Amino acid sequence: xxxxxxxxxxxxxxxxxxxxxxxxxxxxxxxxxxxxxxxxxxxxxxxxxxxxxxxxxxxxxxxxxxxxxxxxxxxxxxxxxxxxxxxxxxxxxxxxxxxxxxxxxxxxxxxxxxxxxxxxxxxxxxxxxxxxxxxxxxxxxxxxxxxxxxxxxxxxxxxxxxxxxxxxxxxxxxxxxxxxxxxxxxxxxxxxxxxxxxxxxxxxxxxxxxxxxxxxxxxxxxxxxxxxxxxxxxxxxxxxxxxxxxxxxxxxxxxxxxxxxxxxxxxxxxxxxxxxxxxx
Amino acid sequence: xxxxxxxxxxxxxxxxxxxxxxxxxxxxxxxxxxxxxxxxxxxxxxxxxxxxxxxxxxxxxxxxxxxxxxxxxxxxxxxxxxxxxxxxxxxxxxxxxxxxxxx
Numbered sequence: 184x185x186x187x188x189x190x191x192x193x194x195x196x197x198x199x200x201x202x203x204x205x206x207x208x209x210x211x212x213x214x215x216x217x218x219x220x221x222x223x224x225x226x227x228x229x230x231x232x233x234x235x236x237x238x239x240x241x242x243x244x245x246x247x248x249x250x251x252x253x254x255x256x257x258x259x260x261x262x263x264x265x266x267x268x269x270x271x272x273x274x275x276x277x278x279x280x281x282x283x284x285x286x287x288x289x290x291x292x293x294x295x296x297x298x299x300x301x302x303x304x305x306x307x308x309x310x311x312x313x314x315x316x317x318x319x320x321x322x323x324x325x326x327x328x329x330x331x332x333x334x335x336x337x338x339x340x341x342x343x344x345x346x347x348x349x350x351x352x353x354x355x356x357x358x359x360x361x362x363x364x365x366x367x368x369x370x371x372x373x374x375x376x377x378x379x380x381x382x383x384x385x386x387x388x389x390x391x392x393x394x395x396x397x398x399x400x401x402x403x404x405x406x407x408x409x410x411x412x413x414x415x416x417x418x419x420x421x422x423x424x425x426x427x428x429x430x431x432x433x434x435x436x437x438x439x440x441x442x443x444x445x446x447x448x449x450x451x452x453x454x455x456x457x458x459x460x461x462x463x
Numbered sequence: 464x465x466x467x468x469x470x471x472x473x474x475x476x477x478x479x480x481x482x483x484x485x486x487x488x489x490x491x492x493x494x495x496x497x498x499x500x501x502x503x504x505x506x507x508x509x510x511x512x513x514x515x516x517x518x519x520x521x522x523x524x525x526x527x528x529x530x531x532x533x534x535x536x537x538x539x540x541x542x543x544x545x546x547x548x549x550x551x552x553x554x555x556x557x558x559x560x561x562x563x564x565x566x
Contacts, residue, residue: 231484236531238469239486319488412530 220385224463227409237330237407237459240414244331247324253303262298264291264332275336276456279445281349288353290444292418293436295328314435315419318412326405329416333405336456341402343449350445353438357446360439361391370428372443383427386463391447398454401447406460414459417444470563472547479541479565481512483549484533491526506554507532513548514541541565 248259248271264274265282279290285297299310316323345351364371375381376391389400405416415423421440425433433440466486473480485507492504504526512520519538541547543565550560 230535231533234469234471234482234484234533236484236533238484239466239531242467242469319486 220463224409224461228461235407235459235461236412237334237405237414237461240327240330240407241334241459242331243322244324244327244329247328248331253299253305255302255304257302257304259295259298259302259328261302262295264294271332271335273336273339275333275458276339277342277344279343279350279353279441279448281347287438288347288349288441288445290417290436290441290448291332292325292329292416293441295325295332296436311435315415315422316413326414326416329405330414330459333456333458337458339456341398341448341451341454341456343445343452345449353442353445354449356438357442357444360443361446365428365430367429370430372424372428374428391450394450397447397450401451402454402457403460403462405458406462408462410463415462465557465559468549468551468559468561470547470549470561472541472545472563472565474541474543474565475537478537478539479514479545479547480535480537481547481549481563482533482535484531485551485559486531487551487553489526489528489530489532493526504554507551508554509552510534511550512536513546513550514538515545 251258260269262268263282263284264271265277265280266272266274275291278294279288281288282294282297284301285294287293289297296307296310299305300307311325313321313323314325316326343350345354361372362377364374371377373392375383375388378392379390381388381390389396391397391400404420405414407413408415418435418440421443422433422435425431468486469484471482487507488505489507490502490505492501494502496502506526506528507524510520510522510524511518520536522534524532545565546562547565548560548562550558552558
């Protein structure tokens with residue numbers, strides 16, 4: 184694989200590279216390749232002139248939100264995301280939170296599933312049949328609903344409250360998980376996200392132990408992923424991170440996913456939410 | 464019924480600028496799915512734009528246009544409150560029409 188390098192003897196480079204690429208997925212940054220990807224995304228953003236394909240998901244999500252469906256023939260207008268039944272504006276910025284009716288701390292996606300099961304009458308399996316979409320033949324209602332709800336929090340300051348002891352517990356579990364090394368590669372979240380200047384192939388990684396990076400990273404998800412042509416949510420982001428860590432499959436809406444989400448969302452408190460975003 | 468388009472139309476100086484985002488797979492017919500089967504071609508072939516009943520744009524598209532096409536163009540004239548209507552037809556003869564008001 185050709186690489187652009189500066190002022191290091193050839194043989195030493197070849198040997199060093201062979202060692203590095205075999206043992207570590209994280210490599211010091213040659214700027215050229217990363218910049219060209221960033222430039223291309225920036226050009227795409229300029230071409231869209233303020234449009235974001237995620238708006239198509241938002242429109243679909245809004246329609247699903249307002250349409251009565253399921254065995255109980257109910258819409259999401261009775262779904263309480265924490266600010267009252269049917270209230271969507273600003274709701275994402277205060278999630279996850281503890282819901283007494285569910286007896287659990289829930290993030291947006293698990294709360295949507297809860298509403299689909301309890302209020303619309305779907306089974307959990309039916310509600311989570313398609314969590315992450317692939318093309319127009321395999322669409323995820325949850326992705327569309329998520330895009331719609333988060334868009335209504337665009338500009339709202341992140342405000343996850345840790346006052347409730349249940350939320351506090353989830354936050355602390357999430358924090359432990361962030362630094363916990365496990366799996367075949369002994370990876371923790373902190374392995375990739377614990378210092379500056381790291382990347383995986385052409386993707387810059389935020390240092391989530393720093394407040395500013397943590398805020399910027401969390402408020403940019405969910406986002407339209409240009410390379411996939413899909414809107415990807417935070418549950419997807421965590422699922423994909425764990426996949427890359429060679430961890431077992433992260434179950435959609437599991438306590439593990441909610442704990443991590445609670446930790447990362449609360450660390451973003453104070454920053455204005457800026458989604459849905461657009462990423463490579 | 465295909466998904467709605469998002470249309471923005473604004474009067475800028477003496478022309479109307481229109482931006483439209485269409486929801487369509489735009490399969491080229493060259494890609495294969497995970498089982499190795501070719502995904503059949505499915506793409507928008509014709510786009511027409513009407514400004515208050517007068518056609519201002521007619522486009523013939525092929526497989527080179529990507530998924531979820533975004534188109535931006537402008538035409539001379541137009542006033543606030545005018546209607547801009549966009550229609551697309553694909554190679555399966557499915558069609559979608561949406562309108563917006565010039566702002």
